[in-house]
Amino acid sequence: MHPLLVQYRAVVVKEVRQTVRDRRVMALLTLAPLMQLFVLGFAVNFDVRRVPTAVVDRSRSVESREHARTLLAGDTLRLIAEPHDERSAATLLEDGETSVALVFPPSFEKDLLRGDGAWVQALVDGSDPVRSSVAVDAVARHAAARASTLGMEQARRLGREPPRSTVTLESRVLYNPALETAVYVVPGIAAMLLLIVTTLIMSMGLARERETGTLEQLQVTPLRSSVLMLGKVTPFLLVGLLDVGLALCVGAWVFGVPLRGSLLLVALATLLYLMSTLGTGLLIATASRTQQQAFVGGFLFMLPAVLLSGVMTSLRAIPDWLVWLTWLNPVRHYVEVLRGVLLKGAGLSDLWPQFLLLSGFGVLMLGIATRRFHKTAA
Amino acid sequence: MSAAETRDLELRDVRRSFGATQALRGVSLAVRQGEVYGLVGPDGAGKTTAMRILSGLLRPHEGSATVLGVDPAHPRGEARERLGLVPQRNTLYGDLSVDENLHFFASLFGLSRPDFEARRERLLHITRLGRFTERRADALSGGMYKKLALACALLHRPRVLLLDEPTNGVDPVSRRELWELLYGLVHEGMTLLVSTPYMDEAARCHRVGLLYEGQLIAEGEPRALARAHGVSPSDFESVFLAIIARRDGRAA
Ligand SMILES: Nc1ncnc2c1ncn2[C@@H]1O[C@H](COP(=O)(O)OP(=O)(O)OP(=O)(O)O)[C@@H](O)[C@H]1O
Numbered sequence: 001m002h003p004l005l006v007q008y009r010a011v012v013v014k015e016v017r018q019t020v021r022d023r024r025v026m027a028l029l030t031l032a033p034l035m036q037l038f039v040l041g042f043a044v045n046f047d048v049r050r051v052p053t054a055v056v057d058r059s060r061s062v063e064s065r066e067h068a069r070t071l072l073a074g075d076t077l078r079l080i081a082e083p084h085d086e087r088s089a090a091t092l093l094e095d096g097e098t099s100v101a102l103v104f105p106p107s108f109e110k111d112l113l114r115g116d117g118a119w120v121q122a123l124v125d126g127s128d129p130v131r132s133s134v135a136v137d138a139v140a141r142h143a144a145a146r147a148s149t150l151g152m153e154q155a156r157r158l159g160r161e162p163p164r165s166t167v168t169l170e171s172r173v174l175y176n177p178a179l180e181t182a183v184y185v186v187p188g189i190a191a192m193l194l195l196i197v198t199t200l201i202m203s204m205g206l207a208r209e210r211e212t213g214t215l216e217q218l219q220v221t222p223l224r225s226s227v228l229m230l231g232k233v234t235p236f237l238l239v240g241l242l243d244v245g246l247a248l249c250v251g252a253w254v255f256g257v258p259l260r261g262s263l264l265l266v267a268l269a270t271l272l273y274l275m276s277t278l279g280t281g282l283l284i285a286t287a288s289r290t291q292q293q294a295f296v297g298g299f300l301f302m303l304p305a306v307l308l309s310g311v312m313t314s315l316r317a318i319p320d321w322l323v324w325l326t327w328l329n330p331v332r333h334y335v336e337v338l339r340g341v342l343l344k345g346a347g348l349s350d351l352w353p354q355f356l357l358l359s360g361f362g363v364l365m366l367g368i369a370t371r372r373f374h375k376t377a378a
Numbered sequence: 379m380s381a382a383e384t385r386d387l388e389l390r391d392v393r394r395s396f397g398a399t400q401a402l403r404g405v406s407l408a409v410r411q412g413e414v415y416g417l418v419g420p421d422g423a424g425k426t427t428a429m430r431i432l433s434g435l436l437r438p439h440e441g442s443a444t445v446l447g448v449d450p451a452h453p454r455g456e457a458r459e460r461l462g463l464v465p466q467r468n469t470l471y472g473d474l475s476v477d478e479n480l481h482f483f484a485s486l487f488g489l490s491r492p493d494f495e496a497r498r499e500r501l502l503h504i505t506r507l508g509r510f511t512e513r514r515a516d517a518l519s520g521g522m523y524k525k526l527a528l529a530c531a532l533l534h535r536p537r538v539l540l541l542d543e544p545t546n547g548v549d550p551v552s553r554r555e556l557w558e559l560l561y562g563l564v565h566e567g568m569t570l571l572v573s574t575p576y577m578d579e580a581a582r583c584h585r586v587g588l589l590y591e592g593q594l595i596a597e598g599e600p601r602a603l604a605r606a607h608g609v610s611p612s613d614f615e616s617v618f619l620a621i622i623a624r625r626d627g628r629a630a
């Protein structure tokens with residue numbers, strides 16, 4: 001065997017032995033990601049359902065009761081209290097017992113029948129913007145629907161032609177028809193966990209070699225830094241692939257995440273993505289003297305990487321100049337590949353820009369890390 | 379053979395500082411082939427810094443270092459194949475066994491399988507580590523650990539060996555064993571540079587250099603140094619104290 005291959009194999013074997021013998025690292029590599037996938041998959045729920053609602057019906061009329069009934073009939077709002085005035089409704093909101101309070105004024109039915117236009121007041125807890133906007137939306141939709149039926153009834157009563165041209169919105173959700181967040185979020189969480197696990201393992205692993213002095217021992221051997229880097233990266237590429245496999249299984253069985261595209265494409269994207277994350281981990285280690293510094297450095301990189309990836313928030317919700325920055329974020333491209341392949345069955349013809357960027361980052365990161373490592377030696 | 383060829387290790391007017399600390403302030407020394415050279419000095423004198431420069435881990439800020447005629451920090455690493463280092467710190471893989479450490483470093487030096495087997499056999503024999511091959515390195519005693527470090531440094535049959543305080547934290551019996559082992563290596567033609575804070579060990583060397591605050595303040599054969607300062611060679615410790623006292627007196 002070529003001497004370089006012998007060295008490479010020795011580093012890989014050593015790395016595997018050290019990893020397998022360290023129970024904490026083994027747990028970090030296998031159990032932790034799975035558990036987090038479970039917990040986060042259930043916890044990160046963007047679906048807003050059953051928003052706790054209080055109804056203050058000061059009209060106590062047939063109309064107000066009918067309105068309240070239809071409003072609460074859907075899945076969005078859930079009646080939990082019927083206080084008799086606004087003040088007690090406000091208290092419920094303040095205490096967090098309810099997120100919405102609907103107030104029907106005493107003159108509600110009278111106004112409505114007179115045709116003057118009646119009003120319903122919705123008090124909303126703005127501290128949870130997603131929930132409050134969904135609730136307001138539900139009320140508004142209801143009001144609009146009622147208004148158009150009332151308009152038609154009124155027209156008929158007055159013997160006029162009902163307004164002919166109305167616009168109705170008929171929306172159809174593609175790719176994720178049940179609008180389940182889990183299906184959308186699980187690939188993102190998988191990418192995020194992979195980022196955390198591999199960046200930390202790699203940066204702390206190399207920092208440990210520096211801290212304990214083994215790196216010096218390596219530097220007096222003919223081992224080249226590129227061979228050392230490749231040897232250190234290889235086992236964790238495999239572990240990362242395994243982690244993604246596990247995540248896909250859990251995603252499919254527990255959260256119903258489909259696999260519409262090619263598994264091979266997922267594997268390829270994962271390998272490229274891991275080159276970036278592992279390379280970044282090594283790069284962080286070259287700038288750290290201790291494992292603790294590497295740990296902190298890892299987090300300083302990972303926080304923005306996750307926040308600017310579209311895993312947790314939509315990229316449409318952030319300012320334009322930040323969106324430009326997300327182009328430099330491998331997490332973003334990997335999540336796009338995962339969602340594309342898993343949910344839409346996308347292929348290389350759709351995703352080649354992402355693949356190109358991921359390969360670029362991977363080679364760049366590993367390359368810079370190796371060069372920097374070389375320089376920091378003496 | 380010319381004089382240059384017989385100089386296996388050489389520092390020429392080497393200066394190196396860390397921030398404001400001047401670890402080496404113009405040190406020149408040469409170690410001849412087959413010689414045991416003792417680098418003696420108190421804590422912080424610059425012994426480790428000199429060792430690290432000779433093993434290519436550090437570059438001098440001024441001056442130069444050569445090992446067997448080549449720059450030890452050269453990226454090609456020619457010197458590395460012929461140099462062994464036993465560092466002051468424990469720098470083997472503590473979570474790997476004795477055998478695993480040996481095999482790992484042998485692979486890095488490109489030893490073939492049969493060559494490794496033969497080397498392993500021999501090194502385990504001379505270090506008497508044969509019974510502990512399965513033991514994790516960090517479970518070894520101080521003396522055994524140093525012997526394992528020595529074995530790892532000898533795997534590739536280096537011509538020169540650098541030992542940085544090899545007997546630190548080693549009991550007296552193991553210390554003697556270790557020195558016997560080192561002399562065995564010298565008989566085979568190896569060149570040794572040993573640093574130590576212990577005077578009794580310095581007396582075992584062919585030549586010693588006294589390193590003090592980054593400068594080599596005296597150099598010579600232990601007996602000659604003792605005679606020159608009017609102390610008995612068995613009380614080598616006083617030699618150092620006498621030299622330092624005279625130097626500090628002159629400086630004041
Ligand atoms: N990497 C470093 N960063 C900062 N200062 C350093 C570094 N290495 C050595 N020094 C400083 O340089 C001086 C010489 O250190 P060196 O380790 O060479 O001494 P030494 O003779 O080996 O001491 P000891 O017997 O304690 O091992 C000391 O003052 C030390 O604090």
Ligand SMILES: [Mg+2]
Nearest residue numbers: 425426427466
């Ligand atoms: Mg030292």
